Amino acid sequence: MGFLHQTGKSLLSLVSADPQYPAALRAFLGQTAPAVVSALGDPALFDSHPLALFCSARCPGSLIVQATDLAHALADRGAAVIGGFHTPVERACLEILLAGAGPLIVCPARGMVKTIPAEFRQPLAAGRLLLLSPFAESERRVTAELAAARNRFVAALAARVIFIHAAPGGRTEALATEVIGWGKPVYTLAHPDNRNLVDGGAMDVCTLVGR
Template sequence: MNIIKLHKGDPSYPTALQTHLGDNAPEFITALGNLGILQNKPLALFCSIKCPGSIILQAYDLAQHLRQAGATVISGFHTPMERECLNILLRGSQPIIICPARSIEGMRILGTWRRPIDEGRLLILSPFDQKYRRITAALGEKRNEFVAAIADRIFVAHATPGGKTEQFCRKIISWDKPLLTFSCNENMSLVSIGARYVEIEDILR
C-alpha cells in the first residue's frame, strides 16, 4: 500500500485546511487510500471519552443510519464511542476517512482496514510527518482541528462540560461551521456555546 504525500498547492490538498487553519495548515499531509473520498463533503464525528449511557444508544443508532445512507464520515475514531461507531461503519459500504493522531508512515494497518482500502472506500489521512510515531494528547488536539477543518459539518455526540472536547467545540463555533449534537439534557452545555440540536433525520439530509 503506497502512501501519498500532498503538499500545499497540490490539486488534491484540501483547501478547507487553509481556510480554517490559516498559517497553521500543515505544509503537507500524507494519505493512504482513495483521495476521491475527500470530495464527498464528509461529516466529522466526535465524542468525549466519557459518554452517558443514553447517548451511547443514540450514537449506535446514528452510526447504523449513516452506514445505511452511505454517508461519508471523518474522525480520529480514538475515543471508545468513536471506535464503536467505526466498527459499525466498517461493516457497510460507505466511504470513511480515518485520521490518526500520529504519522501513518510505518504505521501498522489493521486487518479490518485493508479490505475497505482495497475497495476504495477507506482513506487514512495524517498531518504529521514520520517523526511523530506515538499518539499524544497534544497531537490529538491538532488532529481534531485537522478533522474539523476538512469536514463539511461537525457532529459531537457528547462533550463533557468544561472538558477538552467542549473547548475544542468553542473553536469550531468561531469558524462559523455547523456544529450539531443530540437533543438531550446532557448536551445542554454544548447548545449554550452555539451547537444546534438535531435529529438523526436532519443529519442524513
C-alpha cells in the same frame, strides 16, 4: 508525490502547494495548517463532503445508546464520515460504519501507519477508505497534544460536524466552540448532558439525519 505502500495503494505526500492539498485546511487553520499531509487510499474521498464525529472520552451511558443508533443511521444512508475514532464511543461508531458501504476517512493522531489494521484492509482495497495523517512519520506515539491537533484537522476537513458529547470544560467542548465560530454546521444529540453544546449553538442532529 507518492510511492507504493505495502497494501499496493499509493501513499501520497501532499504539500500545501499541491493541487490535491485540501483547501479547507488553509481556509480554517490558516498558519497552523500542516505543511504536508500523508494520504493512503483514494484522494477523491476529499470531495465526499464528509461529516465529522467527535465524542469526549467519558460519555453518559444513555448517550452511548443514542450514538450507536446514530452510527447505524449514517451507515444505512451511506454517509461519508471522517474522524480520529480514538475515544471509546468514536471507536464503537467506527466499527458500525466499517460494516456499511459509505466513504470513510480515518485520521490517526500519529504519523501514517506502517501496518494496516485488519479491519481497514477490505474497505481500503474497495476504495471507500482514506487514511490521513498531518504528522511526520517519526511521530509514532499518540499524545494529548497530537490528538488535539488531529481533531482540529478533522474538523477543518469536514463539511458538517457532530459532537455526540463534549464534557463541560474539556478539549472537545473547546473544539466545538471553535468550530461553531468558524461558521460550520454543528450538531449534537438531544440529551440533558448536551445542554452546553446546544447553548453554544449546536443544532439537533435529528434535523440532519431525520431521526
